[in-house]
Every structure is written in structure tokens, then in C-alpha cells.
Amino acid sequence: MSQFTFATLVKGNQEPIAHFLEKSQSSSYLFPANPDWQAVIVENDMEIAEQTAQKMSLALDTSALYFFDCVDHGWGYSLFHRGRLESECFVNYEESSIHIHNHGEAALYKACVNPEAYMIFRRWVKHFYDHLDEIFGGVELFKKAFAIEKIEWISYAYLSTDSDERLNDLEAQFFPGSKKIIPVKKIIFEILQDSFNQIGYFLDESMSDRKRFAFTRKDEHGYTYGIYLDASDNGKISASLYSPTVRYLDMFWVVRRQYRSDMPYEDEDQLRLVLEEIRDVFVDLGHKWLHDNQIERFDVNAVYQKIITPYLEEKGFRMEHEDNPIMFGGKLIYKRERGSVTFEHFAGTTGVKIIMNEGDDELTLNELVHRNRNNPQFYRDGMRFTYTDHDTFLEFLDGVTYYLDRYFEKFSSK
DSSP: OOOEEEEEEEESOHHHHHHHHHTOSSOEEEEESSSSEEEEEETTHHHHHHHHHHHHHHHTTSEEEEEEEETTTEEEEEEEETTEEEEEEEEETTTTEEEEEESOHHHHHHHOSOHHHHHHHHHHHHHHTTOGGGGGGHHHHHHHHTTOTTOSSOOHHHHTTSOHHHHHHHTOEEEOOSSOOOOHHHHHHHHHHHHHHHTTOEEOGGGOOSSEEEEEEEOTTOOEEEEEEEOOSTTEEEEEEEOSSOEEEEHHHHHHSOOOOSEEOSSHHHHHHHHHHHHHHIIIIIHHHHHHTOOOOOOHHHHHHHHHHHHHHHTTOEEEEEOSSOTTSEEEEEEETTEEEEEEEOTTSOOEEEEEEETTEEEEHHHHHHHTTTOTTTOOTTOOSOOSSHHHHHHHHHHHHHHHHHHHHHTOOO
């Protein structure tokens, strides 16, 4: 899962900011980001943090910076001064693009804590357009310019589950907001636990925390199936099915073809109605879907011996290692003079990782497929790295041999 940071940074002393937060409807945390800026982490941060930054900059007659960092996807900021947007930036890793708009360049420079580091950041922005491969370097330069290196992997969801020791280290104050606190965890157990226990699903502590709850069962082979509830975003809850081949897929879409992710509620009565619907749909349909889609047990090793072993022997490989049975976790390793191909099965799931090694170069088949997904002469629709039964495993191996042929043709010396 990606790491997310959402923070509203306000320039000035804590006292007026704390006074503002005491009157706020939303819960929040306040702690010093550096001597000049205070960090405000608000509830529902993805939705309202930027709006909060604008409101606080206007109400407190100061500058406020909305900063976010979604490690696998991109990062950005919006700088407000007295309610006016002065500068904004969004870096998109997936598209290798950068959008930056300075309404007042001087305002951003004036707001920074480390002017020398800021100028290095500005040079990175100009340099980036000619060096797209260096897209990942800017966020650390920006954080250094504003002396917010400690604002990393910070969000309301993270802080609300952090230990007292961690909050004390941050010198964080908590402001509960004026909304009535709903005992979400208590109501979830009150409405769901007995019904789920009766059909064999029990709370899985290893997959749960204070705001996320997994009720799972294991089949006779040790595979895990269940329902995953995410209540980390206050005022919303989602229900996903969980199995060796399906991870966190919206339950309502799976069983009803209705997309109901992030079901909202405003008070305790609405939360109860939402949970009763989740309970009824899972007991009637979700549980049946998981049962009907259990993993078929078969001799995976025998299939490898029939299809993959002769295929790779033609390429000059021989089997060097075989875990048996591999289906429940293990490796098959084929080697030749300068390379190897490894099939790795993970315990508790039917996901398979194929690793190709040629000399000092290592590449997974998944990476190879992903890199060439926009090449119609290379890419073939439907390649999945999981299986549910003997037939889907044969389909999987057919895709494996297809892409290994492409790999040996283009990426490996024979």
C-alpha cells in the first residue's frame, strides 16, 4: 500500500492557530513543523486540508501551505496568503509531468525557511523539463526549502492510530472538534460480530487496527477469505472482499454490480443503517461468492513439469530447485550458464512472481509486462499473475511462455 502525507502548514505562533482549531467542527492535530511553521493535520484531510489552509490564512492574516505527498503517485502544494492562492504545484509520477503556477513568485520565496535550498528547488523545476527521469527528486528539495523534513507519512488517519509516545515526540495537541464523536468500533462489533461469527468469520487482528477491521476464515488449505471494513475516513465506511486472488475489491460491485465504496454517514443512526446493509449483503451474497470462488487444490508441480520444464529445457535451462508442493508457498528455480528463471509462490495466496536473471540484470515478468503495456505488438490482454483452479493456471502459464518468448528474444542473450 502507498504511503500518504497530507498537512496544512501555517506560518506563525501556535496560540492563534490553537484558538482557531478549538472552534472548528473537524477534529485535528497541531504540532510544530519548524520554528516558523505549525503543522495542522485535519480530519478528512484529503477532502478539506487545502480548503482549511485557505481559510486559516485568511482568518489568521498569514500564510498557509497545503502539502501532500503520495509516494507512489506524486506530490504537490498550494500556498495561500491572506486567503489568496499565491503558488501551486503538482508533480505526477505516473505521467512524468509537472504543473506549476506561480501567481506571485516572490510570495513563495518569502515564505520559505531556507532560501538557498529553495533556489536549488527552483533549479530542479527548470531542469526537470529536460530530464524527466529525475522527477522523483523534487519533493525532498521542497521539504528542505520549507524545513518540513519531519512531515513525512503524516495524515489524520496515521496520527489517530499512533502511540502516545509518537504523538509526544511530535509535541502534538489534539482538538476534538465540535461534532459528536461516534463510537464506530463499538457499533461495528455490536452489529456485525455475532452474524459474521455464526458463518465462520472472526476478527483477524493481524489485518486490523483501530479503524480497519478484517473478519476472515481459513479453508482446509490455509487460504484466507473474508470481508475488510475501512472506517479510517471519518464519516465514510467501505466494505471489500478479501481472498487469495481478490484483494480489497468493493463487495457491492462484486455481488451486485453496484459501486458502493465509501458509504457515507452523518450520525450514529445512519452508521447503523449502513452497517446493517453491509451485514445483510455479506451474509446473503458476499459469503456465498467467497465460497463459490474458493481455490481448487491440484498438483501445481505436475503442471510445471509438463509445461514449463520442457519449455525451458529447450532454452538451455535445467531445474535446480523445486519445493513440493509449491502451491502453498515455495520456489521453482531453473538455471543455465548465464541466467535463471524463478517461479515464486506466496503462502496464503495464489499470486506468482516470476523473476528472470541474466548476468547482473534482474527483471520480473510483471515489470516486463507493465513496461510494454502500451506496445500492441508486445502486449497481450488478459495476463493475470493469479489463478483459482487448474484451468486458470494453464491460462496463466500460457501467458508466461508467451512473454518469456518475448523476453528471450529482446532482453536476453542466448
